[in-house]
Amino acid sequence: MKKRSLPSGELGLIEQIQRDFATNSSAVKLGIGDDCAILRPPAGCEVLVTTDFTLEGRHFRRDAHPPESVGHRCLARGLSDLAAMGATPLAAFLSLALPSSMLTKAEGRTWIAKFFSGLRALAELHSVPLAGGDTSESPGGKNALILADIVLIGYAPKGKALRRSGAFPGDALYVTGQLGGAAAELAGMLGRRKRIASVKTTEDHPHMFPEPRLDVAEALLRRGVATACIDISDGLSTDLAHLCRASGVNAEIEQEALPIHPLAARLGAKSALHAALHGGEDYELLFTAPASARMPTSLAGVPLTRIGTLKARRTSQPLMTLLVPDSGPEELKQGGWEHFAKPSRNAKKKAR
Amino acid sequence: MKKRSLPSGELGLIEQIQRDFATNSSAVKLGIGDDCAILRPPAGCEVLVTTDFTLEGRHFRRDAHPPESVGHRCLARGLSDLAAMGATPLAAFLSLALPSSMLTKAEGRTWIAKFFSGLRALAELHSVPLAGGDTSESPGGKNALILADIVLIGYAPKGKALRRSGAFPGDALYVTGQLGGAAAELAGMLGRRKRIASVKTTEDHPHMFPEPRLDVAEALLRRGVATACIDISDGLSTDLAHLCRASGVNAEIEQEALPIHPLAARLGAKSALHAALHGGEDYELLFTAPASARMPTSLAGVPLTRIGTLKARRTSQPLMTLLVPDSGPEELKQGGWEHFAKPSRNAKKKAR
Incomplete structure (x- = not known):
């Protein structure tokens, strides 16, 4: 994050961020204010990098999401990618473009302050310093939108990071927490007439405030028991398909085993199942371990649920199968989110 | 960069990028295709990180810039930040949001291919692998714009990276290459009636095709002679002010010493001087060294010019002074670019 000229505008914003996010992290040798930040990862570790957009009208709606939620989710997306690989966060970088009118009007300044407050609360929870980034006025004149891109840098012991590609036939499939809650809450938010002005607790x-599973991931890495891992950001069916393809296996899911989030359960059985299988942004972890491995019922305070088993890859068989009670096996198709897919497919999820 | 669902859209784009940017860099242990990339920086080195937006209508105009230039400049911005600190690039990450119509129409696909061709040519020149990023459809419907954010990860020997803050009173001030060329070329481009359809050479x-001074910076670091360094991305007057403030010094510039780019010289003396002092995006380096240090006339094939001297900080004196021939000292004020400044200040530079 570079300092530019006038206190009135961008420089003022950068200086505010610099004050609010003052870091005493020993891993950040130089933070905001020079051409680059300087990081010092622990010796013997590899460096992990992920970047994630948070674009108004695509990943959030200003009329539906409280700004604290937008800031929280912006950081959570990157943290969850680190968790998916068992990495520990080292620093975050934020590129943020704002409509110029937001900096001059009180309403806009309040939005920005709340956005950073949401981002900072999650950053402090996981001791992640904000070490730099970029700022800009967002283009488009009256149509200008809020545009953010978060970068997370993490570390993991050499060769130990969890990948999507390490699973074997016979491995058991686990998920953390509960599924379908994010999709259910979003549906409720979009059905409201009024914007949610304030939220008492995260x-x-x-x-609105997903919890990236960093503690679970670090515990998994320490135990050395997981063979593959991915976060459920695009929906279980989509992310499981990624894991199966990367590992060269098929998967069988037991429908009855799926841990349905109470918010999803309220929608009725059919919608709840759809939310659990295809609703994105739960930010839980989907991981695999040898079936013989002893797995606790919870890790770092988060429940673990065995939801299925991996099978040898047979192209004559579906990549993913759902075992439906009283009915039998059905092919499980990907129903997740793809940004450039045809509008009709994604129409219901526009706020993502 | 995560793989999502359908080959028709985003996944197709990511797979294309993956093929085009296949890397055999030993520092990239895992590239595009998992939740994070895994990098292995050399032992004993610090990791440097910089992020830079490239937003349509703000940093480039689709009707004025050839797509190869947009791709080149996108990467050049980040590489120049690494050069400013004497770092060696390890990997680049690109977050790219595109209007959905670009993926379905031939013209759009051609634009994207040329954008990546420009980015790839510069990446290959400096052996920088593209190791990941994010993709999205850009929001705004018919008003959707091309939005890019480039992340550069580099490395430098522990404690050796060049900072803005290391200069002392008495140090000599140097610039690489020539000044004002970028502003002069941009003025010419915006004055044309037709868009530049193709460019024969970079x-x-x-x-359009600035050359980040990575080789000069690495040579400076090896010589251990520079005390501070910054890249001239916002204009000499703005970036020199940053260096002076960070180092706690004043500066004196000799107007006659400024190496004016031939394209700027053609504009006439007054405009040429303005372009050299305040025109942004030359991406040359501004660095300092003890006045007693022997400095070659060129480094890594790039001319070096001594343009002034640093003085002790006196608040009664201007931060920066311009020594004008036949006239005497004048205060040099910042005239560079700030994104959130009032529109009138920046009106002439909208394409940046």
Whole structure:
């Protein structure tokens, strides 16, 4: 994050961020204010990098999401990618473009302050310093939108990071937490007439304030028991398909085993199942371990549920199968989110 | 960069990028295709990180810039930040949001292919692998714009990276290459009636194809002679002010010493001087060294010019002074670019 000229505008914003996010992290040798930040990862570790957009009208709606939620989710997306690989966060970088009118009007300044407050609360929870980034006025004149891109840098012991590609036939499939809660909460938010002006707590808001599973991931890495891992950001069916393809296996899911989030359960059985299988942004972890491995019922305070088993890859068989009670096996198709897919497919999820 | 669902859209784009940017860099242990990339920086080195937006209508115009230039400049911005600190690039990450119509229409696909061709040519020149990023449809419907954010990860020996803050009173001030060329070329481009459809060579195009000074920076670091360094991305007057403030010094510039780019010289003396002092995006380096240090006339094939001297900080004196021949000292004020400044200040530079 570079300092530019006038206190009135961008420089003022950068200086505010610099004050609010002052870091005493020993891993950040130089933070905001020079051409680059300087990081010092622990010796013997590899460096992990992920970047994630948070674009108004695509990943959030200003008329539906409280700004604290937008800031929280912006950081959570990157943290969850680190968790998916068992990495520990080292630093975050934020590129943020704002409509110029937001900096001059009180309403806009309040939005920005709340956005950073949401981002900072999650950053502090996981001791992640904000070490730099970029700022800009967002283009488009009156149509200008809020545009953010978060970069997370993490570390993991050499060769130990969890990948999507390490699973074997016979491995058991696990998920953390509960599924479908984010999709259920989002559906409720979009059905409201009024925007949610304030939120008292970040707990129990799976869409607005998802909890990246960093502690679970670090515990998994320490135990050395997981063979593959991915976070459920695009929906279980989509992310499981990625894991199966990367590992060269098929998967069988037991429908009855799926841990349905109470918010999803309220929608009725059919919608709840759809939310659990295809609703995105739960930010839980989907991981595999040898079936013989002893797995606790919870890790770092988060429940673990065995939801299925991996099978040898047979192209004559579906990549993913759902074992439906009283009915039998059905092919499980990907129903997740793809940004460039045809509008009709994604129409219901526009706020993502 | 995560793989999502359908080959028709985003996944197709990611797979294309993956093929085109296949890397055999030993520092990239895992590239595009998992939740994070895994990098292995050399032992004993610090990791440097910089992020830079490239937003349509703000940093480039689709009707004025050839797509190869947009891709080149996108990467050049980040590489120049690494050069400013004497770092060696390890990997680049690109977050790219595109209007959905670009993926379905031939014209759009051609634009994207040329954008990546420009980015790839510069990446290959500096052996920088593209190791990941994010993709999205850009929001705004018919008003959707091309939005890019480039992340560069580099490395430098522990404690050796060049900072803005290391200069002392008495140090000599140097610049690489020539100044004002980028502003002069941009003015010419915006004055044209027709868009530049194709460019035969990337040489001698200081605005469209700036050359980040990585080789000079690495040579400076090896010599251990520079006390501070910054890249001239916002204009000499703005970036010199940053260096002076960070180092706690004043500066004196000799107007006659400024190496004016031939494209700027053609504009006449007054405009040329303005372009050299305040025109942004030359992406040359501004660095300092003890006045007693022997400095070659060129480094890594790039001319070095001594343009002034640092003085002790006196608040009664201007931060920066310009020594004008036949006239005497004048205060040099910052005239560079700030994104959130009032529109009138920046009106002439909208394409940046």
